[in-house]
Amino acid sequence: MYRADDITFDAAGRRLLDGATAVAVPGRVTVLIGPNGAGKSTLFKVLAGELRPRHGRVTLAGADIVGVPPARLARLRAVLPQSVHVAFPFSVAEVVGIGVADGRHGQARVERALARVELSGLMGAAYDRLSGGEKQRVQLARTLVQLEAGDGPGYLLLDEPTASLDLAQQLLVLRLMRELAEEGVGVLAVLHDLNLAAMAADEIVALKGGRVAARGTPADVLTNARIAELYGITARIGWAPSTPFLLPQSAQR
Amino acid sequence: MTDAALAMTAGTRWRPRRAGLALGACLLLVAAAFIASLAIGPVTIAPGRILEILGAALHGERTTGAALRETIIVLDVRLPRTLLGLLVGGGIALAGAITQGIFRNPLADPGLIGISSGAALAAATWIVLGGSLAAALTPALADAGLPLMAFTGALVATVALYLISTRDGRTSVATMLFAGIALGALAAAGTGMVVFAASDQQLRDFTFWTFGSLGGATWQKVLAALPFMLLLALIAMRLGRALDALALGEAEAFHVGIDVQRTKWLAIVGIAAGAGASVAVAGVIGFVGLVVPHLIRILFGPGHRLLLPCAALLGGALLLGADVVARTAVSPAELPLGVVTAGIGAPFFLWLLLRRRAALFG
Numbered sequence: 001m002y003r004a005d006d007i008t009f010d011a012a013g014r015r016l017l018d019g020a021t022a023v024a025v026p027g028r029v030t031v032l033i034g035p036n037g038a039g040k041s042t043l044f045k046v047l048a049g050e051l052r053p054r055h056g057r058v059t060l061a062g063a064d065i066v067g068v069p070p071a072r073l074a075r076l077r078a079v080l081p082q083s084v085h086v087a088f089p090f091s092v093a094e095v096v097g098i099g100v101a102d103g104r105h106g107q108a109r110v111e112r113a114l115a116r117v118e119l120s121g122l123m124g125a126a127y128d129r130l131s132g133g134e135k136q137r138v139q140l141a142r143t144l145v146q147l148e149a150g151d152g153p154g155y156l157l158l159d160e161p162t163a164s165l166d167l168a169q170q171l172l173v174l175r176l177m178r179e180l181a182e183e184g185v186g187v188l189a190v191l192h193d194l195n196l197a198a199m200a201a202d203e204i205v206a207l208k209g210g211r212v213a214a215r216g217t218p219a220d221v222l223t224n225a226r227i228a229e230l231y232g233i234t235a236r237i238g239w240a241p242s243t244p245f246l247l248p249q250s251a252q253r
Numbered sequence: 254m255t256d257a258a259l260a261m262t263a264g265t266r267w268r269p270r271r272a273g274l275a276l277g278a279c280l281l282l283v284a285a286a287f288i289a290s291l292a293i294g295p296v297t298i299a300p301g302r303i304l305e306i307l308g309a310a311l312h313g314e315r316t317t318g319a320a321l322r323e324t325i326i327v328l329d330v331r332l333p334r335t336l337l338g339l340l341v342g343g344g345i346a347l348a349g350a351i352t353q354g355i356f357r358n359p360l361a362d363p364g365l366i367g368i369s370s371g372a373a374l375a376a377a378t379w380i381v382l383g384g385s386l387a388a389a390l391t392p393a394l395a396d397a398g399l400p401l402m403a404f405t406g407a408l409v410a411t412v413a414l415y416l417i418s419t420r421d422g423r424t425s426v427a428t429m430l431f432a433g434i435a436l437g438a439l440a441a442a443g444t445g446m447v448v449f450a451a452s453d454q455q456l457r458d459f460t461f462w463t464f465g466s467l468g469g470a471t472w473q474k475v476l477a478a479l480p481f482m483l484l485l486a487l488i489a490m491r492l493g494r495a496l497d498a499l500a501l502g503e504a505e506a507f508h509v510g511i512d513v514q515r516t517k518w519l520a521i522v523g524i525a526a527g528a529g530a531s532v533a534v535a536g537v538i539g540f541v542g543l544v545v546p547h548l549i550r551i552l553f554g555p556g557h558r559l560l561l562p563c564a565a566l567l568g569g570a571l572l573l574g575a576d577v578v579a580r581t582a583v584s585p586a587e588l589p590l591g592v593v594t595a596g597i598g599a600p601f602f603l604w605l606l607l608r609r610r611a612a613l614f615g
Binding site: 045048049050069070071072073074075078079081084085086087088089090091094095098100146 | 497498499500501508
């Protein structure tokens, strides 16, 4: 289990997280949702180890990650940030292979990972010439290689993995998250889009004001009352057929 | 450079499959520059003779008679100068490549952002104030102290620059460039103040800080610079993968397993060693640290595991080439080395900028 327990975090005198808890479980997909400023990204960064919480702790397989060296941590979990600017003109294959041992073994992994994100043809392309969506998928491939090179199935944290993707690619990422979970990876993603969250999640954690406002299956969390509470709008949740969905057209401020 | 031009006109990067090819090409250039630097001068010595003299010296023998003059020229005049050129050229190119990696920007160069100026200020201060003090005790201490002081000056400048331009793990390029220019100007002003207190002889020595020169090369200077360059090389060997990961950003480098703080401090010590020791023995030499890593990126790609060793080799070779030009262009007088590197490097760099604006800033 990979958990952030009872996390409190302040920045510039503001309390961004106030006793929030999130858990990634092997074989399951957990999705963080919530309005802007709810603390999703902050909780994500605390979980990744980028930010040190003021209070509370992050543990991975029972050990506090504060004491785990970065190289060891990298063998246990991979992280997909929102967007990545690469400083020098690296090729796609080089970017995907960054951070893992190379050699023939590494090359095969890079090829497999790019095939999984449906970018096989771009191996030798220059990363900085790609579209936003392609860059996002290249970064996803990079995390796949890191997971494969690590110890055990591991954990994958994704911050808005569908943000700059079109509908087909969004579905591709959702399918990948599910496949990884089936391979035993503990997947935790921040998602803005409630419909994608409902499709992707085994468990949804809804944040508001730095606290966990609700957690449970998509059916438990995505209710008319909860949406009103979280986003301050009235909306009607529909069903298709066993997954809740929300049409913006049905919502009113 | 022809290869670079070809690669760019074709609009693609030429990348050898095997890193060995790239390293081999750079090594060949170093060997050619090494021989040329020993052969060319007021007295031209055939490469065959040079190899004979070097071979004999390796066996502890010295040729006598008619060959004595050539032996002295090669072993006592040109060899220390050539080795110093390799060390300094390799050192500043490597320091440049690491600076660019750590600041995540191809424009970062110790000469451009005040690090070399910091080293020059410390070195000048040592010569004028501290040196006379130490020389009174032991002359050897005065010589050994110079690179150490220059290293310290470069270290202070690098740390200051880093602290100013980085906040919450993000380095602002604009702040870095402005702060570097300001620090450089401040250090230059300080050097100007120190020079006021200098004697006439010291004043003559200082002219070479401004433009750089290998003219004063001695075996002592080679030995004084060597430990710093070895330290830089040792550090560079540990930085390749970390600098690749840092190209993604500091948080991302941490995600893939890099100890970012440790990497930064290692890099800063290495940069200061390379830039400081170079300034101490050869003055401020511009553009090598900027142009050489850039060339390697165009030719062989930006991966640091190949970039760092290639930059060190190519930097050494190019500086030797520039020194040969500096020695022979207006013979028997000598051009300052910095005049040659800037004279060739600056137009070339401007041309690169014009060709590749998008790649640099896109």
